[in-house]
Amino acid sequence: MSMIVLAxxxxxxxxxxxxxxxxxxxxxxxxxxxxxxxxxxxIAAGYLRGSVVPPEAMIELAxxxxxxxxxxxxxxxxxxxxxxxxxWVPGTRSHEQARSLIxxxxxxxxxxxxxxxxxxxxxxxxxxxGLFGSPEPLLANADLAxxxxxxxxxxxxxxxxxxxxxxxxxxxxxxxxxxGLLLVGEGQPFTAxxxxxxxxxxxxxxxxxxxxxxxxxxxxxxxxxxGLLQRLAGRGGWEDTPLLRSYRGARSALAGRIxxxxxxxxAAGGRPS
Ligand SMILES: Nc1ncnc2c1ncn2[C@@H]1O[C@H](COP(=O)(O)OP(=O)(O)OP(=O)(O)O)[C@@H](O)[C@H]1O
Ligand SMILES: [Mg+2]
Numbered sequence: 419m420s421m422i423v424l425a426x427x428x429x430x431x432x433x434x435x436x437x438x439x440x441x442x443x444x445x446x447x448x449x450x451x452x453x454x455x456x457x458x459x460x461i462a463a464g465y466l467r468g469s470v471v472p473p474e475a476m477i478e479l480a481x482x483x484x485x486x487x488x489x490x491x492x493x494x495x496x497x498x499x500x501x502x503x504x505x506w507v508p509g510t511r512s513h514e515q516a517r518s519l520i521x522x523x524x525x526x527x528x529x530x531x532x533x534x535x536x537x538x539x540x541x542x543x544x545x546x547x548g549l550f551g552s553p554e555p556l557l558a559n560a561d562l563a564x565x566x567x568x569x570x571x572x573x574x575x576x577x578x579x580x581x582x583x584x585x586x587x588x589x590x591x592x593x594x595x596x597x598g599l600l601l602v603g604e605g606q607p608f609t610a611x612x613x614x615x616x617x618x619x620x621x622x623x624x625x626x627x628x629x630x631x632x633x634x635x636x637x638x639x640x641x642x643x644x645g646l647l648q649r650l651a652g653r654g655g656w657e658d659t660p661l662l663r664s665y666r667g668a669r670s671a672l673a674g675r676i677x678x679x680x681x682x683x684x685a686a687g688g689r690p691s
Contacts, residue, residue, distance in 0.1 A: 420676050421530055423553075423560040424600065425544040428576030431566045432602040434460045435636045436625055437543040439665045440672075441504045442635075447538045449496065451530070452509030453523070453553040454545025455516040459508045460636070467638035472497060472508030479507075479526060480518040488522070489529040509543070516551025523555040531559070547580050557584075558591065561676050564600040564622060569608040574616055581617040595679045600668070603627030623671035624664065631661035 422440075426433045434454070438461060441450040452459055453476075462472045475495035482491035496505040510519060530540045542560070544553045557563045565584060567577040581599075588597040597619060604610050604624035614621045633639035634656070644654020656662065 420561040421527070421540040421542065421556070421559065422562045422564065422672060422676075423542040423544050423557045424564050424566055425557060426546050426566050426577075427580035428546070429568070429573055431568045431573060432625070432632065432636075433545065433566050434464075434543050435632050436566060436600065436602065436665075436668075437541050438465055438635050439625070439661065440669060441499070441506075441541050442502050443662070443665060444502075444504055444539060444541075444669065447536070448504040449530070449533065449538050449540045450499070450504060450506045451526075451540060451542045451556075452507060453519075453526075453542050453556060454509055455513060455519055455549050455551035455553070456545055457510055457513040457515070459511075461506060462508060464636050464638055465634075466500075470497070474511060475508045476510040476519055476522070477515060480515075480522045483522050483525050486525075488525045489532060492529055492533075513550070516549070519551045519553070523553045526553075527556050527559045530556075558587070558593075560596060561679065562622065562672060563588070563597050565597075565617075565619065566600045566602060567613070567617075568602050569604055569606050569613055571608075574608065574613060577617060581619055585619060595682060598622030598675065600625070622675050623668040625668055626660035626664035628659060628661035628664075631656070631659040 424433045424437050437450055441448045452461060459472050462470055473495060478495050479488055479491055482488050495507055497508060499506050533540065542556050544557055565581060567573050584597055588594045599617060599619050599621045601610060601613060601621055601624040606627050610621040610624060630642050634641050641656035642659060648654025
C-alpha cells in the first residue's frame, strides 16, 4: 500500500480534481481521503452533484481518536464511489471543525498506513498548505508528497515559498525523494524542466490542461462526447479525452517513482523516522 498526498501552495490548481481523477482509474482498490480543512466536500457537491449527503466522517474519526480507535472507525466512514472499486472519506463540513482535526492527522496517518494488509492505496487531498488544521503530518509521512501547481508565472510565484519550506523539511527528515511536483497543464507556458529549475523540486508527473473534462470531475458536468467522425472511429469518448489519457500516464509515473523510492530505502536500511 502507498499513501500519496496532494497539496497546493496557492490558487486552486486542481488538487481535488486530480486526486479524484487518479482514484477513479486506480489499478488497485484505492481510498480517497478529503483532508482539506476548508470545509464542504467538493466531491459530494461537485462530482456527485449533491446527490449524497456525506456523513461527518472526519468528526467521527476525531471522536474515535480519543478512544484510540481510528482504524476501527475507518470502514464505517468510507463511502462508495459510484462505478469504481475505490472508496472515499468525505471532508469536514465546516472550517470551524478544523481544530478537532489537528490531533487526528497523526493517528489517521498511522491507520491509513496500516491498510497495507488490505492491499489498498490511499490518495489524500490535503488542500492548500498553511490553512489552520492542515493535514501536514499526512504530508510528512507520505510515500509520495506532491505539490501541485500550474505553470504560469503567477502560480510559480505563489508556489515558490512553500516549495522552499517543503524542500527543507523533507531534506531534514532524510526523505527528499518522497517530495515531488505534479504539474497541471505543463507548457502553459512553462515546461516541466523550467518549473523544476525554478522550484528546485523534481517533476514526478504532469496532467493535461483540459478544462472541459476537468469540469466533469470538479462540477459534475456532462462528459464530452467527441465529434461524429471521432465517434464513428470508436474514439473521442470520455476515456479518450486528453485529461483521462494524462491521468493514465500519471498513475504509472507515480507507481514507478514509489517503486524506485522503496528500492532505494531498502538498500539504505529502511524509512527514516
Ligand atoms: N487538468 C485540468 N485542466 C483544466 N482545468 C482543471 C484541471 N484540473 C482542474 N481544473 C479546474 O480547476 C478548477 C479548480 O479545481 P479544483 O477544485 O480541483 O482545485 P483545488 O486545487 O482542489 O482548489 P481548492 O484549493 O479551492 O480546493 C476547477 O474548475 C477544475 O475544473
Ligand atoms: Mg480542493
